[in-house]
Amino acid sequence: xxxxxxxxxxxxxxxxxxxxxxPHPGPGQVRITVRAAGISxxxxxxRRGELSFGATLPQTTGADVAGIVDEIGDGVTxxxxxxxxxxxxDDQAAAAEFALLSFRAKIPPSLGFVDAxxxxxxxxxxxxxxxxxxxxxxxxxxxxxxxxxxxxATVQLALARGARVxxxxxxxxxxFLSMLGAEPVIYGDGMTDRxxxxxxxxxxxxLDVAGNGVLPExxxxxxxxxxxxxxxxxxxxxxxxxxxxxxxxxxxxAFHTLATIGELIEAGKFWLPVERTFALADIxxxxxAAETGHVRGRLVLIVN
Numbered sequence: 001x002x003x004x005x006x007x008x009x010x011x012x013x014x015x016x017x018x019x020x021x022x023p024h025p026g027p028g029q030v031r032i033t034v035r036a037a038g039i040s041x042x043x044x045x046x047r048r049g050e051l052s053f054g055a056t057l058p059q060t061t062g063a064d065v066a067g068i069v070d071e072i073g074d075g076v077t078x079x080x081x082x083x084x085x086x087x088x089x090d091d092q093a094a095a096a097e098f099a100l101l102s103f104r105a106k107i108p109p110s111l112g113f114v115d116a117x118x119x120x121x122x123x124x125x126x127x128x129x130x131x132x133x134x135x136x137x138x139x140x141x142x143x144x145x146x147x148x149x150x151x152x153a154t155v156q157l158a159l160a161r162g163a164r165v166x167x168x169x170x171x172x173x174x175x176f177l178s179m180l181g182a183e184p185v186i187y188g189d190g191m192t193d194r195x196x197x198x199x200x201x202x203x204x205x206x207l208d209v210a211g212n213g214v215l216p217e218x219x220x221x222x223x224x225x226x227x228x229x230x231x232x233x234x235x236x237x238x239x240x241x242x243x244x245x246x247x248x249x250x251x252x253x254a255f256h257t258l259a260t261i262g263e264l265i266e267a268g269k270f271w272l273p274v275e276r277t278f279a280l281a282d283i284x285x286x287x288x289a290a291e292t293g294h295v296r297g298r299l300v301l302i303v304n
Contacts (some may be wrong), residue, residue: 002097004283008057009047016035023098025099032098033066033068037066037117037280038119055092060093067304068085086107086116088101101124104131104258110266127157129232137206140204142167144210147167148297168184168210173296208234211232215241275298283301
């Protein structure tokens, strides 16, 4: 099969399209013919050597994936050959013609492959953060970095739980956040004052998606208690300020939400916009776009 691989850590130029052996599913796994694969922030960090899940070089890339089941391993009962599914590539190998999945669900009827491929990682990460912060009806949540893929997922999932959501973003994305149902504030100097103008007593909890060094401000907004703040992006800051750094490997994942998100999607209450699509051969360009930090929603590779 054709697959993207890198043999050394570095910039997007290290990504190569190569021929690899076709994978086959083991117990509990399915193999899909990949139709689309998402680009997540972890993909670029792994490629740069900043994040490791124990893999060795050469290494494939990509977690988010959507396609059609074409082989089933022993013990699989939730899907059958021919089903449209989305989920997480078991081997960090979504950017390929075939992928193996243990965590998957059927694609909701209203979604195509491209939209479905942008959802899994952002959905799991947002759900995990909200669960750890115990966000529920009546919670006032501040999301730092609310307009990207994970931020957009967080806003919508929190609103579906009955929370009030205040979110930070750049000026160009304020209208987008308002459309989602959040109360937008512009990030940068004076952000805390702008949040307090909306919530004079501060917020109940805060989720840091952006990792831009504002954890002390978030702690102050959340009643001065670091336990009311979780970061998804600032490991060093978390250690320095006593904030929990949420990690799906250490904390346990929330991929169960793949099987339940369809209800919100079909009700028009959950949507992750896809900003751009790329051919598999253009994955280096997709990684460059992801690293600009100015993407609203998701970037997706079209594979087959």
